[in-house]
Amino acid sequence: MITTVVGSYPVVFKEKLSFKEKILDIFGLYDKYKYAIEIAVKDQISAGINIISDGQVRGDMINIFTKNMYGFDENRVISKVEFMKPITLKDILYAKNIAKKINPNVEIKGIITGPCTLASSVRVESFYTDNKDENLIFDIAKALRKEVEAIKNYVSYIQIDEPILSTGFIDFDIARKAIDIITKDINKEFAMHVCGNVYNIAEELYKFNVDILYHEFASNKKNLEILETIPKKIGFGCVNTKSRKVESVDEIKEVINSGLEILKNNPNFNKSKLYIDPDCGMRLLSRDIAYNKLKNMVLAAKSI
Ligand SMILES: [Zn+2]
Numbered sequence: 001m002i003t004t005v006v007g008s009y010p011v012v013f014k015e016k017l018s019f020k021e022k023i024l025d026i027f028g029l030y031d032k033y034k035y036a037i038e039i040a041v042k043d044q045i046s047a048g049i050n051i052i053s054d055g056q057v058r059g060d061m062i063n064i065f066t067k068n069m070y071g072f073d074e075n076r077v078i079s080k081v082e083f084m085k086p087i088t089l090k091d092i093l094y095a096k097n098i099a100k101k102i103n104p105n106v107e108i109k110g111i112i113t114g115p116c117t118l119a120s121s122v123r124v125e126s127f128y129t130d131n132k133d134e135n136l137i138f139d140i141a142k143a144l145r146k147e148v149e150a151i152k153n154y155v156s157y158i159q160i161d162e163p164i165l166s167t168g169f170i171d172f173d174i175a176r177k178a179i180d181i182i183t184k185d186i187n188k189e190f191a192m193h194v195c196g197n198v199y200n201i202a203e204e205l206y207k208f209n210v211d212i213l214y215h216e217f218a219s220n221k222k223n224l225e226i227l228e229t230i231p232k233k234i235g236f237g238c239v240n241t242k243s244r245k246v247e248s249v250d251e252i253k254e255v256i257n258s259g260l261e262i263l264k265n266n267p268n269f270n271k272s273k274l275y276i277d278p279d280c281g282m283r284l285l286s287r288d289i290a291y292n293k294l295k296n297m298v299l300a301a302k303s304i
Helices: 019-026 030-048 090-104 116-119 135-152 163-169 173-184 199-206 221-228 249-263 285-302
Strands: 069-073 076-083 110-113 160-161 189-195 212-216 231-236 273-276
Touching: 030 069, 030 090, 030 285, 069 090, 069 135, 076 135, 076 221, 110 135, 116 135, 116 173, 135 160, 135 173, 163 199, 173 189, 199 221, 212 221, 212 273, 221 249, 231 249, 249 285, 273 285
Parallel strands: 110 160, 160 189, 189 212, 212 231, 231 273
Antiparallel strands: 069 076
């Protein structure tokens, strides 16, 4: 079974800078996040993850994107939203380069925050009416499509994070149109991560133009029921990222097995369609806890 992550990893800064780094730092030229990416990549590979991320260390999932697009001032919308420059490309290439030296078989995924989640998380002050304005959502989607075009040749697939969809705040037809703007005619696999309770909206999610659906199953047992009908590849969240307790290998195995048991009844399913991953991003955990959760998850997946 393929193992992967949802995206974010605890951000670790270097404690003692070298002389050269100190000088660079004085002139504002030292990029402290490069070390954080290095740690995220090395830890994921050492834990045995097959498809890693760059750790998404440069900020939360909203401001990584808003601060690099036209139309935003911090998290306020002040004018028409447009693509400015590739946002995640540099970090993907840096992460890939580190990974290649340790294990050339490790792949990396591209991750973007979805247009509905971005639109819902900002303060709309100008140009658009409110957070649900479809012009805002579609303009963000158009900008994200350019980001996808910039990174697509360097990643194994692209994941769109749309946690807002489980809240019922967004109209699904608008959300699907927005995802279509991003994915249409782009020759790449797409995944969508929606955490939270998706049991009641599963049928809506199946209609999205993506190949893989990533959901949480460790902290949300009700979600397991969708496995009987899900028609796509599955990102199976089997480690609780909200809890600081490191689950044992046996505990994680139990979650995976309970999923496999239900998947037996799904005619669309075979094991090559299963990606084993944590429920959500790991940014808020300590490095030690995040690493051990990943390590135990890989051991559990391997033992099945
Ligand atoms: Zn999530």
